[in-house]
Amino acid sequence: MIKITLPDGAVKEYEKGSSAMDIAKSISEGLARKVLAADINGEVWDANRPLDNDASLKLLTWDDNDGKSTFWHSSAHLMAEAVDATFPGVKFWVGPAIDKGFYYDIDLGDNKITEDDLASLEKKMNELAKQNNQYVRKSIPKAEAIQYFTEKGDEYKLDLLGGLTDGEITFYTQGGFTDLCRGPHIPSTGAIKAIKLTSIAGAYWKGDEKNKQLTRIYGVSFPNQKELDEYVLMMEEAKKRDHRKLGKELGIYTMDDNVGPGLILWMPNGTVIIEELEKLAKETENAAGYKRVVTPHIAKETMYLTSGHLPFYADSMFPPMEMDGEKYYLRAMNCPHHHKIFDAEQRSYKELPYRIAEYGTCYRYEQSGELFGLMRVRCLHMNDAHIYCSKEDFAQEFKAVNDMYLKYFKIFGIDKYVMRLSLHDPEKLGQKYVNEPELWLETEELVRSVLIETGVPFVEVKGEGAFYGPKIDVQIWSAIGREFTLATNQVDFAQSRSFKLSFTNQNNQPEIPLIIHRAPLGTHERFIGFLLEHYAGKFPTWLAPLQVKILPISDKFMDYANTILQTLKKADIRAEIDDRSEKVGKKIRDTEIAKVPYMLVIGEKEMNEGKVAVRRQGIGDLGTKPIEDFVLEIVAEIKDRVSD
């Protein structure tokens, strides 16, 4: 018998060799039908894989991220089976699950495939799914695996095999399709009830443009048709709200070949939004006791050797500039410069928590193929800050930062969010993570307990921390239900050591501070991209680049329109007159398209009575009122940052 510990802490005994599925069935047949995989001692396993030892077990379903990932990975195999059946002899590279769905990279040989062929491929996949074939796992000696793929003439899988250790190699077979795969997989293809192949792209083998270009087919799948329908609807809505389309239409940003890919030029309308976000950040941080600093975007190589960005983060940094016999790097993060500000003066516990914020610009190298609108860029701005505090102050400071996140979510109408606590991986200490095992555990526990105490929804993820400490990524969902990774909030026990930062504590002894890295609005680039989708470009008045458009119904009313304009400007309202010789209907239509929150229509009656006829974008006529009343109302709306 083996002892199985369930998530609620209960321990039950099962026959040795029982699988997670056996255990699920022993609990309830209904539950078993939902099981896609199992978390065994923190590792995801096939639900049918026999358990030979005591273990902790968590059954994974569609409601778990790991359940979804397994489902999509199995869907990738299903797609490969369909492709293999359609074009016998094609070769497969890798086919992982991604954030939303899956892909497979395929060498189609002389075969061609276009988006038009995806429907028939979906049909084939549905047929194969209905066969409800099991995903069968089989351990294979390396020599045998090499022989298998040599006979097939598959140089891709042979290349993968080169990196694998004998004794750890497995094949998975469903129906007539066998693949080299570490797994895990769902029990059988029948669970895949709804499939959508979404696009085809070229992808260089191993991401290297000197290699052959393979065909990448993207898809997504679900356990029922309803979820797929909802997904398709969301994606259609997302397409309408595409931040790249809206960004251009609304004059938010542009890019230019001569400046370079991933380098955003913020147009005047986008800059208004940036400045409003910064104003919000400054107000919030000022009230929370932050001070502001301005630091350069470059530093010597020595600084990044000290910080550990070299070598831990080197791949994401721009190449160096060689000057006066030294290497200078564009910064990828603001932290080292802030540490130097902290270190510029002798610090006492009386100054702590020392909170410094900057409208910081960083440069990160992303492969050109990875760049995407405002979502993945090479030059990024953020309202960044670092908090230097004692261990005793940490919980309170960290909680205050968390509260700031929640305050922002409320302002922007973000109802759904999850904090994703990324931890270190003990096996990669000294490689991906600074080698301080005890400090890792200690700070991870500090963060965890604050999260539990404040009751915000969070999940834990092993092996995704920053190299200097545990990290919280904030996942948020836009108004149409799409998920975005927004901001980070990181604890750092390592850099204060490497920079030899210290303060004099109450016992007049030097003490090393903890550092909190935080950027609650994330990068301006990604956040504004998110907001474009979230608001469908209809920014709330306080954020709208142009807040009011004055529409005189003829040139006769231009003087009165100008008086109104001056009144609005005096109240710091961003306003313009539409002075074109167009009919007022046309003016209203154009202003609606430009998504300006308010229109003030001006004619004979309004002029004579000193009033304005107010229209709200997307809503319509709000009636005629004295200009003073309108100003009072809109000023209050802006001041309160009303978002609806």
Place this chain on the structure above:
Amino acid sequence: MIKITLPDGAVKEYEKGSSAMDIAKSISEGLARKVLAADINGEVWDANRPLDNDASLKLLTWDDNDGKSTFWHSSAHLMAEAVDATFPGVKFWVGPAIDKGFYYDIDLGDNKITEDDLASLEKKMNELAKQNNQYVRKSIPKAEAIQYFTEKGDEYKLDLLGGLTDGEITFYTQGGFTDLCRGPHIPSTGAIKAIKLTSIAGAYWKGDEKNKQLTRIYGVSFPNQKELDEYVLMMEEAKKRDHRKLGKELGIYTMDDNVGPGLILWMPNGTVIIEELEKLAKETENAAGYKRVVTPHIAKETMYLTSGHLPFYADSMFPPMEMDGEKYYLRAMNCPHHHKIFDAEQRSYKELPYRIAEYGTCYRYEQSGELFGLMRVRCLHMNDAHIYCSKEDFAQEFKAVNDMYLKYFKIFGIDKYVMRLSLHDPEKLGQKYVNEPELWLETEELVRSVLIETGVPFVEVKGEGAFYGPKIDVQIWSAIGREFTLATNQVDFAQSRSFKLSFTNQNNQPEIPLIIHRAPLGTHERFIGFLLEHYAGKFPTWLAPLQVKILPISDKFMDYANTILQTLKKADIRAEIDDRSEKVGKKIRDTEIAKVPYMLVIGEKEMNEGKVAVRRQGIGDLGTKPIEDFVLEIVAEIKDRVSD
């Protein structure tokens, strides 16, 4: 006879071979005594040099910059004569006039000289000056000059001779000292009545650290003792107000070896000043119809080839970063990025003048030996803007920019300023200046006429324009009379051509805009450096990092102090409590030193009456008043940006 045209346009006839001095004497003996040199057809000549042809002539005195330069250059020769007399056989490299004074680089051989020796050197110079020896110019064939310095064993002058053309070589002799020199010089040493040798420094031969280090002796000289005394006084005051000293004491900025030389880290106090300056700029520019943009700090090489920064400005740029097979450069100016914003949409005359402003950061390479505090840095921030306008709008726009400068001067209490109009040099078209001779003349005349019309003081300088058009440098004088080059204001007819910028004019035809480059507050670095000296660190309240310090006379009054603090914060006043257990006298002294404009002393009486005892930094007790009254007063002072 030759015809001489005087500055007032009068033409007089003189004997062929007459000198400027002869002409001066023919006008008035008193004038002749003041003459230091003469401007002959735009070139500076010895006053005693014979004129053989018709010419335009302007007599140069101490009141002319060229007169001063000649005086200081002659003083350098006088110093060399004194050094040569003290240490026979030493060798001289070059000895130019500089902004304020002169220096000479000397190979002292085995001789040593320290700052203590400067007084005896001054004494020797005064003796030689009293001999009133003439500076005698003599043309020398190159072979003869080479023979002369070969016999002296002077490799330095031989090196200089290597670069000179036979027939253009002159020697100058005063008393017993002869030097290879292009001249010009003042008539005789007697005019040099007051001398101060200010410092000694090492200087690598030709500025190359691989070469031998020479000894550079700096000095300054005047035609009378009074001016020297005033200068010495000003320099002593400048030393007290040294922006590097105050910058550290007041927590304005810091630098760090691991970041790099010339890269300023703005501490919280300095950042407050930057943000107040930017706020002023935003308010001013918003009212003047500017829009704001945000652009990256880098761009591809191709952009700078288009703009002409490569090659015209290459020496001042950081080295490139090589990425994805392309070269990227840190920008040295913001203009090309702004041109791309202009070019991102089809522009119509209705949108012009199109004015875009940015809190722009640039990186310029300066030799490490040239770096100096905030005055010469490698990373610079500025409130920069570019105005795209038609030729018809130019004069009005340019005048508006000029008016903005004057508005700023008033706010900062800058009473003395001169606009320095830098023109192109026709001989360097195609090398230092874009090769558009007619556009140069046309735009120079446009700028000149606006300057004349607005009546601002200005001077013209040939050969110092930007490569793309005429430039106005603004010279300002600090409260203690030191001169600073602050801001620039440039006209650009060239970049709109190279970037193919155009707008649709009223006739529906494409037209090329003129561009005005302007940064009226210059770089934040230099301007804040200037302000530190100008205000001696005692910033006016609106700019002061900390505006009010609350000084409770004992812990008993901390609650009341906190109430006051909250009241001040609510009114957006930067305030702090001095909560140390110190006597109030000590608290006042420390706050005085920290140059905080206002102190509010809080004791029993103040608490009971709801009042505060107000002290003004540097002035003293202003009496006790209700906190509400104080808030009203200080808020008004801040809003009006009172500077006194």
